[in-house]
Amino acid sequence: MSDRIDAWTHIFPPAYFARLQTMASATGPLRRWLELKSLYDLEHRFRLMDDFAGYRQILTPSMPPIEDLADGALAIDLMRLMNDGLADLVLRYPDRFPAFAAGLSLHDVDAAVAEIARVDAMGATGVQLCTHMRGTPLDHPRFQPVFNELAERDMAIWLHPVRGPQPDYPTETKSRYEIWWCFGWPYDSSVAMARLVFSGLFDRHPGLRIITHHMGAMIPYFAGRIAQGWGLEMGTRTPPADADLLPGPLQKPAEDYFRMFFADTALSGAVEATRCGLDYFGADKVLFASDFPFDAEGGSYLVRETIKALDALDLPAATRHKIDVENISALVNRGKFR
Template structure:
């Protein structure tokens, strides 16, 4: 079985219509409505059937609720999304053996309650974004959410969030050429990972499990910077005592970065996949396609990612770990 642990779908049950009403940029809606496998469950299942022994874990799609809704409305929408996914997975476990819960991250108290409720309905983890409407994840207000996930011993899926309004240069008002997505999203994920590492969160919660989307983003390629480079933390800074922070950590920074899990959603990059496996190891790497956001409407990234994993110079047992057994262990399926 090939178990795809990161695919996006609008939860059934009216959620998509509610979000469309709230999204200020209707340009994003244009893409949604022309991508049936993003919202049509029957179309999605037909696509899945074309890949044989293949199943999908479901996650909500963009936008993060905290970007479009008030704390009260975000909590309502999270409940709607999780109810829709729970019902779908219960009805079609042959296609969708698990779902990832949506959280109202601008309402941390409600988010903790929703974690418990969603896990009780079968959620095998939660999805959070690399920033919460511009706030970093290591703020104290979000700590109860990480505490709760460590209590449940279920993973957090870390998804990047950055838009066109985040300019590439201080002299400009917006990012051009979709640089905010191509290079901005990997930076977002990497920055969030660093904030988690240096906040001491892994020391506080050593069993915390976080899946960094897109094969850990920039981190594997920049192993030298997060390794020997950050072994020198503080030597480039005069206004904060990062040397004391470094001394307070129980491990080297690079060893904390290796505590993340990574998925293979790299849009068909064989070299990127090998780089990520070199850094995280087979034991912390899981098959994911990021379906359905490809030029063919959903099937291309699945097909290309499977091909890359099939051609990797690994043992059959290691390939099986990435395709299925790592996910079953991590998600406790």
């Protein structure tokens, strides 16, 4: 029995990391990732993990998205290389890595659907999807076969934000002070969640399980605006002239769909934000996750501070065990990790 399973940690499998180093972008956009030792050095990663008793990790692909690194046959090759590597790590180190969520490239939807079948056979518990594919939203009709396949196979989705340094104001050319990362990523997640809700995804696939990074982003904090602005009567706002900009008909209030998402605790140790998200999603839908290894200590800070934040909430033991172990176990593998 494990004391804690980290539901969202990132890694570069060895062969994938080696391939990245040969790519032209390795000295540009990739540089900040390639210099983070915990992403690729297993012995270093293990030493950090050993600082936390009973600690194991669900593996997910590291950013940047495969779609941003390549397209065509190269993107498909990178996708398969990533997933082969993740599966191999879980096979070789089951005591440390009990499961993985596969990576997908959505450039070629047919190839992505085929990869879902392949990784399902390899034992993947789900897939990680980014909140858009080079600017194309996930609710675009071209991606429906991907969601259909995942729902048919009962595989979970890890929904990860992705946003570059595009300007925060139309009079500028680039985001300043890394605002695009600190605030832009939660905004990006919230937009993707709303688009999936209003596309009718959960009406088509009510059993689909989607884990949202950073505790559901903006959604818990703006629950009141969701209820008032997207209620059955659409609030009291003047609707836009273009009817296509209005949400389509749903089977229940919008706020009910937002509560269907799962959420992780990757909030960099913010106690009040953790409490807000837990109150919103409920103890059965919150998963312990740190976002390892993206901190100045190579991951230790995020794990330690996330644990401290949950400790500060002084939760009942049964609730805490749900968050630390039971929810991710039930979500990905029918109780295998209990």
